[in-house]
Amino acid sequence: MAGGLAALCEAACRRPTRTLTVPSITAAAHTVLGNPPDVQVALRAVPGEAVLDLERPGASRVWRFEGELLAGPKDTLSFFEQSYLGPTFRVRRGQRVRVHFENALDEPSIVHWHGLSVSQENDGHPRLAVNKHESYAYDFTVDNPAGTYWYHPHPDGRTGAQVYAGMSGLFLVVDDDDQARGLPGAEFDIPVVLQDRALDSDGQLLYDPNPMMGMLGDRMFVNGNPNITQRVKAGTYRLRLLNGSNARIFKLAWSDGSPMTVIGSDGGLLAAPVTKPYVMLGPAERVELWADFGRAPAGEEVALESQAFAAAGGMMGMRGGARVPNGTPFQACRFSVEGRGRRLTLPTQLRPLAWRPPTEVVNLERPRRFDVTMTMMRFLLNDRSFEMTSVAPDERVKLDTTEDWEFRNGGGMMAMPHPIHVHGGQFEIVERAVSPGAERAWSTVGDGLINEGWKDTFLLMPGERVRIRLRFERHAGLFLYHCHNLEHEDMGMMRNFSVEA
Numbered sequence: 214m215a216g217g218l219a220a221l222c223e224a225a226c227r228r229p230t231r232t233l234t235v236p237s238i239t240a241a242a243h244t245v246l247g248n249p250p251d252v253q254v255a256l257r258a259v260p261g262e263a264v265l266d267l268e269r270p271g272a273s274r275v276w277r278f279e280g281e282l283l284a285g286p287k288d289t290l291s292f293f294e295q296s297y298l299g300p301t302f303r304v305r306r307g308q309r310v311r312v313h314f315e316n317a318l319d320e321p322s323i324v325h326w327h328g329l330s331v332s333q334e335n336d337g338h339p340r341l342a343v344n345k346h347e348s349y350a351y352d353f354t355v356d357n358p359a360g361t362y363w364y365h366p367h368p369d370g371r372t373g374a375q376v377y378a379g380m381s382g383l384f385l386v387v388d389d390d391d392q393a394r395g396l397p398g399a400e401f402d403i404p405v406v407l408q409d410r411a412l413d414s415d416g417q418l419l420y421d422p423n424p425m426m427g428m429l430g431d432r433m434f435v436n437g438n439p440n441i442t443q444r445v446k447a448g449t450y451r452l453r454l455l456n457g458s459n460a461r462i463f464k465l466a467w468s469d470g471s472p473m474t475v476i477g478s479d480g481g482l483l484a485a486p487v488t489k490p491y492v493m494l495g496p497a498e499r500v501e502l503w504a505d506f507g508r509a510p511a512g513e514e515v516a517l518e519s520q521a522f523a524a525a526g527g528m529m530g531m532r533g534g535a536r537v538p539n540g541t542p543f544q545a546c547r548f549s550v551e552g553r554g555r556r557l558t559l560p561t562q563l564r565p566l567a568w569r570p571p572t573e574v575v576n577l578e579r580p581r582r583f584d585v586t587m588t589m590m591r592f593l594l595n596d597r598s599f600e601m602t603s604v605a606p607d608e609r610v611k612l613d614t615t616e617d618w619e620f621r622n623g624g625g626m627m628a629m630p631h632p633i634h635v636h637g638g639q640f641e642i643v644e645r646a647v648s649p650g651a652e653r654a655w656s657t658v659g660d661g662l663i664n665e666g667w668k669d670t671f672l673l674m675p676g677e678r679v680r681i682r683l684r685f686e687r688h689a690g691l692f693l694y695h696c697h698n699l700e701h702e703d704m705g706m707m708r709n710f711s712v713e714a
Contacts, residue, residue, distance in 0.1 A: 250311040250352065252285035252304060256324065258366070258380060259317045263297040266416045267439050273417050276318060276378035278364075283313075296437030298406060299364070299382030304355050306386055312351040316343050322375060323349060325367035326384060327497060328479055328669040330356050330638035333690025339369035340601050340691075356687070357639075358564075358667075359388040360481030361404070361453040361499045369601065373459050373699035377410070377420050377428055379437065381457050386481075395560040396476075402451040405443065405517075407494075407545055408434045409461045411536060424590060425629065426525075427460025427700035431536040435546050442514070442547040445506050448554020451476070452502040456494040459699040462524065462539045462630060462672065464661060466491040468516035473661075474559065477501030480639035480667025482563040491520060493661040495632035495672035497697040500663055506548060507556040517546040523654035525629050525675065539630070566666070568641055569682050573615045580617035580680060581607065583694075585631055585673065591704055592631070592696065598705035602691065608710040612689050617643060619680045620673050628675030632697040635681070637688060637712070639667035644680040651676020670697055685712045 257279045262272035278299025282290045285308075290300040304310060316322045321344050325337030334341075335353045343349050362384040366375040383404055392398065409430035411419040422428035435441040456463055466473065472488045479499050492500055506515065524540030537543065571577055586593045597605065610616060618640075620633055642664040647655045655674055662672065673679055695707030 248309075250284070251308040252289050252310045253283035253313070254285075254290065254300075254302070254310070255281040255283055255313045255315070256299070257315045257317055258322050258375075261297070261379075263379065263437070264295060265297075265410070265418065265434075265439055266412055269416045271416070273412070275418065276375060276380050278380055278382055280382075293436045293438065297379035298437035299380065301383040301385060301404065302364075303385045303387055306355050306357065306359065306388060309352070309354045313348060314343075314351065315348045316345055318375075319345055320371060321368050322366045322371075322380075323368055324351070324364055325636075326351075326353075326362070326364050327634075328357065328360075328362040328499075328639065329353070329384070330687060332688045333692060336636055336692060337367045338691060338693060339367055342368040355386055357386050358481040359386045359391075360477060360479070361385060361455065361501060362479075363455055363457070363497075363499075365457075369599070370703050373422065373428060373703045374420055376457070376699055377459050378418060381406075383453075383455065385453070390564075394482075394563055395557060397449050397451045397557060401446075401448060401554060402453070403443070403445075404436065404453045404455065405546060406436050406455045406457045407461075407463060408437075408457045409537070410434055422459070422700040424700070424704070425627075426539065427698045429460055429537060429539065430458075433543070433545055441545070442549050444551050445548045446552045446554030447507045447550050447556075448505075449557040450504040450506060450554075452504050453477075454494060454500050454502065456496050456498050458496050460496060460539070460701075462496070462522075462632075463494040463545060464491050464520045464522045464658065465494055465517050465545060466520050468518050468544075474503040475500060475663060475665075476503050476563060478663050478666035479669045483666040484564065484566045485562050486559055487665055489661055491661040492663065493522075493658050493672055495630065495670065495697070496699070497632055497634055497670040498663075498672070503559055504548075505556065506550050507554065513550050515548045515550070516544050517548075519543050519545045522657040525627070569615050569684055574617050574682065575611075575614050576616050580619040581610075583618065583620045585620065585622045585696075585706075587627065592629070592701050592706040594694070594706060594708050597708060599695075599707040600709075602709065604691070604709050604711045608708060610685055610710060610712055612712050612714045613686055615682065615684045617680055617682050619678060621678045622673045622675055629698075630675065631673045631701065631706070632670055633673050633679075633694070634670040634697045635683065635694045636692040637685070638683075639669050640681045640683040642668055642671060642679065643682050644678075646678045647674075648676040648678070688712065689714050
């Protein structure tokens, strides 16, 4: 694997070496708290094998996270069968978690806890990456509402290759209020991790990203398994969907034409369910669905389909060398109805959401602006590429303030969608606006965008302007904002911002 995936991404993801401008945090400098944590886990990044082609005997080479529970409740870690995905964490808000990470790969790696509100020492910044046989200790208290989060590597220039090789996993924050809310119980609460991959003629993972569109595969994997059929009973389910792909954007809809009932987003449950004809899910975004399989006869299959949409510059698909371009319709996941379950009544309310008032925003009249641009086939943020620890003057924010940030994606035939992720916690989407000339393309996705709940990643379409509201109240330090098309990120579409007391 080291000679395969590492070499394949060498040209596409290599950038000039940057000179560090401020001291970086090292693993040795990160000291953990002395009192015993509620949960302790050993997590190792290792080469391994997994069955990736059901029509071919034998296993394929992957990289994965291996996990072992050292202390804490027995249900803290669970594992998908016959999967390359890492263990699923299941923790409660307020629990203190210590993760002992060891890197057994032949290249540097580090772990980012995507969507969690943690300190800079625990966020998995690329400057913290450790080499083979080195380790890093994470120690943080979970301060996020119950919801669906995840973790993945975050080394500079190699995030795409490592995630594609299999390195990712779910991090679920749970509470005791779901039964009172009328939500399905544990048996009917299932995660669905959607990822696309490509295999070569020997059945090995093929990683050859298109430098403009990223890595797009031609076959689907669900929960790290090539069998995309999930068995369900004829009843009500809570589906936790994660788009764990490198660059794939999904326009998800039910194959029987039923509307999509959304109950949660990146940062947990919505205030109330919302109904949409389809749901857009960019890389790293999560959505929770209320799914009623009780209407389907036993033995029937219902599918989640990814429908056609305008993915780039107003064009449906835009191939440009991709196997299955974004915007191409295909079947993402099937549900086979077997046996009887329990049908529940959809709650009218889920949980209160306390939005930040405009009077609290320090830059309400002049939001901080970030332009997505492209120069010499490289995507940039405010005409800047990634530098390991550099921070521009307009990337410094004050602790204990609330700000509005505005991201703009220029239009044109070569414009691309960008899933924008901001580290450090959750934010709200305040406004979306579309420039003249981009309305037709945007109309193929607009009704499926999730703006109602807390977010940490949002899809920025060509010709679109998105305003978000962020509160910087707990952690000072150096954090990242970037495109979560992992190949765009690896090529430099990522920047630091500094939260300063």
